[in-house]
Amino acid sequence: xxxxxxLDPSVTPExxxxxxxxxxxxxxxxxxxGFVPPVTAEDVRPELLKHLTGMAEGRVRLLVGYDEDGxxxxxxxxxxxxxxxxxxxxxxxxxxxxPRHQGKGYGQDLMxxxxxxxxxxxxxxxxxxxxxxxxxxxxxxASCGYKEVGRVPxxxxxxxxxxxxxxxxxxxxx
Numbered sequence: 001x002x003x004x005x006x007l008d009p010s011v012t013p014e015x016x017x018x019x020x021x022x023x024x025x026x027x028x029x030x031x032x033x034g035f036v037p038p039v040t041a042e043d044v045r046p047e048l049l050k051h052l053t054g055m056a057e058g059r060v061r062l063l064v065g066y067d068e069d070g071x072x073x074x075x076x077x078x079x080x081x082x083x084x085x086x087x088x089x090x091x092x093x094x095x096x097x098x099p100r101h102q103g104k105g106y107g108q109d110l111m112x113x114x115x116x117x118x119x120x121x122x123x124x125x126x127x128x129x130x131x132x133x134x135x136x137x138x139x140x141x142a143s144c145g146y147k148e149v150g151r152v153p154x155x156x157x158x159x160x161x162x163x164x165x166x167x168x169x170x171x172x173x174x
Contacts, residue, residue, distance in 0.1 A: 018072030133165030
C-alpha cells in the first residue's frame with residue numbers, strides 16, 4: 001500500500017473536511033503543525049481558511065496524499081514568494097502524514113512528491129521549511145536531502161518553560 005499524491009486538487013467540502021481532520025489528528029498525536037494538543041477540527045479550521053484564501057489568490061498550492069480509499073492522509077502547502085528577489089525558492093508549510101502511517105516510509109514519499117511539485121513552479125530552485133526543535137524533525141528532513149541553514153533558539157513556546165528552537169531547512173532542487 002502507498003499513498004497517491006495530487007497537486008492542486010479541486011477544493012470540495014470533503015477535501016476541506018479531510019484536511020481539517022488530518023490536521024487535528026496530527027496535532028493531537030503531538031505533531032508539530034502549529035498547535036499543541038488537545039485541538040478540535042474547529043480549532044484548526046481558521047488556519048485552513050487562511051491557506052485556502054492564499055490558494056484562491058494564486059500564492060499557495062496544495063499537495064495532498066490519499067489513502068487507497070480516497071481518505072486524505074498527507075498534505076503540504078507550497079507557498080510562492082512575492083518578493084522579487086526571492087522568487088527562486090518556495091516555502092513548504094504544514095507537512096503532515098496521518099499518525100496511522102508513521103513508520104511506513106510515507107513521510108519520505110511525501111517529501112519526494114513535494115520536491116516533484118516544486119519543480120512545476122516556474123523558476124523555482126529550492127524549497128525552504130521550518131521545523132520545531134526537540135522532536136528530531138531536522139534528522140527526518142536531512143534524510144530527505146534538506147540541509148539545516150539556520151536555527152533560532154527558543155523561538156517556539158510550546159508551553160510555559162518549554163521553548164523550542166525554530167530550525168530552518170533548505171532543499172536545493174538542482
